Amino acid sequence: MAHPQILFGAVMLLVIVFVEWLFWMLPLWSRPGIFFAVTVVPEFRSSSEAARILRNYRIQTLLSVAIAFALVVIGALSLKFAFLILGIVWLMVGPLFSIARAHKNAMRHAIATPTIREASLTPRSAQLPGGWLLQLCPFAIMLITAVYIAVHWQQIPDRFPVHWGVDGKPNGWSDRSVLGAYGPLIVGFAVSIGLSIIVVSFSYLARHIPTTGDLPSKGDFTHRIAIFLLGIEFFLAAMFSLAALLPFTGNPGLAPIVVLVIGLGGSAIFLRGWISRGASRSVPADGTPDNCWKLGLFYFNPDDSALFVEKRIGIGYTVNFARASAWICLALILFLPIFLLFLILQQH
Amino acid sequence: MVNPRTLRIDLASPRPVYEQIVSGLRAMLVAREFARGEQLPTVRQLAIDLGVHHNTVAESYRVLAEEGWLDLRRGRGAVVLDRREPKPSSKAKQRFARNLEELTAKAVAEGVPRSAVAEHMAALATKLSRT
Numbered sequence: 001m002a003h004p005q006i007l008f009g010a011v012m013l014l015v016i017v018f019v020e021w022l023f024w025m026l027p028l029w030s031r032p033g034i035f036f037a038v039t040v041v042p043e044f045r046s047s048s049e050a051a052r053i054l055r056n057y058r059i060q061t062l063l064s065v066a067i068a069f070a071l072v073v074i075g076a077l078s079l080k081f082a083f084l085i086l087g088i089v090w091l092m093v094g095p096l097f098s099i100a101r102a103h104k105n106a107m108r109h110a111i112a113t114p115t116i117r118e119a120s121l122t123p124r125s126a127q128l129p130g131g132w133l134l135q136l137c138p139f140a141i142m143l144i145t146a147v148y149i150a151v152h153w154q155q156i157p158d159r160f161p162v163h164w165g166v167d168g169k170p171n172g173w174s175d176r177s178v179l180g181a182y183g184p185l186i187v188g189f190a191v192s193i194g195l196s197i198i199v200v201s202f203s204y205l206a207r208h209i210p211t212t213g214d215l216p217s218k219g220d221f222t223h224r225i226a227i228f229l230l231g232i233e234f235f236l237a238a239m240f241s242l243a244a245l246l247p248f249t250g251n252p253g254l255a256p257i258v259v260l261v262i263g264l265g266g267s268a269i270f271l272r273g274w275i276s277r278g279a280s281r282s283v284p285a286d287g288t289p290d291n292c293w294k295l296g297l298f299y300f301n302p303d304d305s306a307l308f309v310e311k312r313i314g315i316g317y318t319v320n321f322a323r324a325s326a327w328i329c330l331a332l333i334l335f336l337p338i339f340l341l342f343l344i345l346q347q348h
Numbered sequence: 349m350v351n352p353r354t355l356r357i358d359l360a361s362p363r364p365v366y367e368q369i370v371s372g373l374r375a376m377l378v379a380r381e382f383a384r385g386e387q388l389p390t391v392r393q394l395a396i397d398l399g400v401h402h403n404t405v406a407e408s409y410r411v412l413a414e415e416g417w418l419d420l421r422r423g424r425g426a427v428v429l430d431r432r433e434p435k436p437s438s439k440a441k442q443r444f445a446r447n448l449e450e451l452t453a454k455a456v457a458e459g460v461p462r463s464a465v466a467e468h469m470a471a472l473a474t475k476l477s478r479t
Contacts, residue, residue, distance in 0.1 A: 115358050117397075118354050118398075119354065205392075205396060305405075
């Protein structure tokens with residue numbers, strides 16, 4: 001590659017612009033009557049005070065993202081791993097402080113949370129997007145890859161590159177062992193199992209909020225989230241399968257960048273399509289008291305049986321941190337893949 | 349148009365939540381909103397949708413099961429029973445009359461027009477006679 005640093009910088013810039021765009025738009029995706037996780041009168045969002053809170057939030061997130069970008073660039077240029085990690089962590093954590101601050105300011109304009117709760121008495125059955133067959137497809141992709149590796153085991157070199165530096169030269173190797181060859185697929189399986197558990201749990205354990213005050217929303221919103229997660233599962237299955245095939249294909253070249261651009265672009269289009277939906281949904285009450293939203297981000301309510309509740313900032317669902325099963329979910333999604341990745345890296 | 353199968357509770361009400369669930373469900377059962385053998389939502393589903401603890405809903409179902417409205421056999425969820433109305437005791441009749449009188453007086457005292465109270469009672473009587 002002629003200019004690997006420029007290429008790396010361009011990719012990082014793309015990621016950072018995407019993250020900034022996410023944080024920039026996040027407050028607009030909340031339902032009317034919710035502003036930075038606080039229950040307000042619907043008209044408040046168009047008031048000058050709301051504009052001031054939003055402006056301050058956006059300035060702060062821009063600063064956070066700029067700091068993160070600077071750290072990443074310093075890390076890449078000086079080849080200091082710690083700066084890179086710090087930059088990426090700050091990219092995720094920095095804007096959260098801005099959200100917490102905006103939430104605190106918005107709390108001054110909070111109105112009483114509606115105390116009326118409604119529930120349909122018609123039992124519902126979980127509807128998985130595409131049924132069980134489609135749910136199993138990401139696993140099938142990885143299984144086929146595993147079979148391919150097993151069949152062509154002898155073609156795997158004793159030692160093969162698995163990581164490349166910004167200069168395009170390999171800087172990480174693995175050997176022909178079970179962990180070395182199947183490592184990416186093991187991590188992919190672990191992540192996909194975690195995501196599948198969440199998709200299935202959504203259908204049973206997410207609150208179905210009445211959107212008109214008298215009828216349940218038929219799980220439409222949960223269904224869309226489940227489709228989105230399934231899409232991520234397919235994406236990850238493809239990525240981990242491609243990674244597992246590296247001993248056969250060699251340097252992936254521009255493939256990861258192309259996949260990243262498609263992934264980010266697809267997510268942006270998908271999320272953008274939800275802006276109008278989020279703004280137009282009429283939800284009288286989501287059943288979550290304001291004071292249970294810690295820092296505007298984390299829902300903690302021991303009196304609520306729901307494991308998943310609709311987010312108040314952005315779109316989608318979050319867990320009720322007061323429930324033990326929420327921590328098990330997080331462990332499945334975050335710590336298990338990280339632990340497996342650590343085990344594989346140890347082998348390398 | 350309110351779905352007749354929608355249960356509504358008010359967390360600000362001085363009445364305990366489990367009592368509100370019992371009353372709401374009982375009213376629907378008396379009005380024959382559910383057929384015999386029909387399944388109600390699971391304790392977990394109802395608790396999640398109402399945003400309350402599942403023990404609260406479990407207690408409500410238990411009260412209704414003791415009254416003979418529901419069958420709570422493990423693995424079957426809450427199934428509506430064909431409850432035979434018991435022969436009322438004179439004590440129960442007196443209690444009902446007293447409660448109704450008190451409730452009516454309270455409504456009038458709170459400003460509900462007497463004609464509206466009478467209208468509601470007539471509608472309720474018609475509904476009862478149909479079931």
